[in-house]
Amino acid sequence: MKILRGAHVIDPAQGIDRVVDVAIADGKIHSIGEALQGAEVIDLSGSYLSPGWIDIHVHVYGTLGFADPDSIGIYQGVTSVIDAGGPGIDTLDEFAALTDGRTITRLYVGPYCMRPIGLISLNFIEGDTPRTLTHIPIVKWLDYMAAEGDRLRYLKIGAYGGFGVGAMRMAKGLAETVGRPLYIHIGEQQLQPGTDDANEVFRIAGAGDIITHIFHGNKYGVLDNDGRILPEVWDAARRGVLFDVGFGGYNFSWSVAEKVMAQGLVPQIISSDLQQFNVLGPVYSLAHVMGACMRLGMTVRDVVERVTSNPARALALDDRAGALKPGMPADITVFDVEPGEFQVQDTSGRSRATNSRLLPRMAFKDGKLIRCDMERCQDERNWLIQIAENEPPAAMARLSDVQRRFLGRLAETLARIEWTTADLEPKFNLPKALVLHDAFRGVVAQSGIPLKDALTGFFDCFLNHPFTMQAGVFLIRVPRRMVLERLQAASQSALVEQ
């Protein structure tokens, strides 16, 4: 038994907010009490200890994501994360194949319910084509829920799309059908096509649905032109709709946040929206976002509640996360409140001074201790997809014969498809990416190769630091000639070896 001694324990689910010991054994919370005894004692005097933090809005999968998802999870004191819209119904299996067993952090998913292969890259340059709307295979969603439903915690939808409010209503219907909340993005509307009906989401959302980016300062926010909270927003709050911070790269305005808080609308959940386009600032970490919320008047207990018990309850994870109840997994975050003079920037570059910041020190996942490293995520190899252009990655020499045969068949199939990197400009050519994606999946099916082996073998031909992303979306970024040459080289090596 391991005793975590002397920390100030904040566990809002159980009403604990005092210095007390926590005992863990066999990867679970054993007990909470005074002067507990055990074989190993870790002195945490002067630090805070809370249930493991939950970040319900991160991007680990797809081109927004990271090579090392733990770098924004457990290494920043976050023990559970939800990928917000990375995969769609057609790539949930790829998401699992690429992430299962790869992270210490518990990784859940909130797939994009209107985009078959999920968020593509920078969603505002994807262009919205009807193909993103017509592909709603309800039976496939229900089959997924029956087989893998525990992994899926919400369905994500953006409050825009160029096709009116019908898409949002369909998303709400699908969420009701699969029995999960709808997670609604209302941010960066200036970058999106078809936003005129965006505020209709405040009427479509129901009790338990979650609206993220509540403090964004772009068009179609929660305030009217005079800075008052819109009546439909108050109505949504009264119906039981939940609000989430979702800081992100575009969607946190000090001015909006201060006005919203002053009028008494307080988000129940704090999330980061960490992705490769904001990890070097202004987001940095969930702890940083929690610090920003303390500047808005929240206490340490308030911010802890909004990353533990509140998100756990909202996503029906409260049987396994968000509290320190005996028997629950020992997911724990230990952090300091460090005094000092700091500046916190919003997404428009405006700053506010703070006199403290939150500094995660260590985290426990199922009882396993990880010391935090807040800068680990900033390594360029973690966030920048670096295609090995000059020579094949070392991993390409270690492919199995099954992988080599698969890559040879893939080369033959792709040789019959034309694409150029011009398909990325001026808008992402989604239909072409889907053609490439279907081709990849067709060869996987013909070959009978496990999806994980197919994906890792494929990426090992091009990347030194594999990304967790959609095969078709990757293909469209790589010059066609290079793709064919690499894949042929891989398959010819197989012939030599045989």
Added chain:
Amino acid sequence: MSVVEGEWQRIDGVDASTARFPVRTKCGTEGIVIFRTGDGYFGVQQACPHQGGSMTNAVLQGNGSMIRCTRHNYVFRTANGNPVNCPGFRLKIFEVREVEGRLQVRPAA
């Protein structure tokens, strides 16, 4: 007057020996940020093609092969301005040379 393709144009008001790089300047009507590298200089358009973030805050990485706008982490190749992680956006790149202590600029080929 904007920068004319192929012709070197003098940058006024920047003394290469005393300027603190990266330096923001203008050539005609075109805003340019000039960076000093190990063996010379290069220039980029002043405003990031994504959201107009100032490239004076940009950071060189990958041994100077890439330049990153710090506003949203958009990364471009310094050789040709091609996007690394942001398909659909291209940064204008300028060749810069020093002649008798004065800088001259022209669009990269």
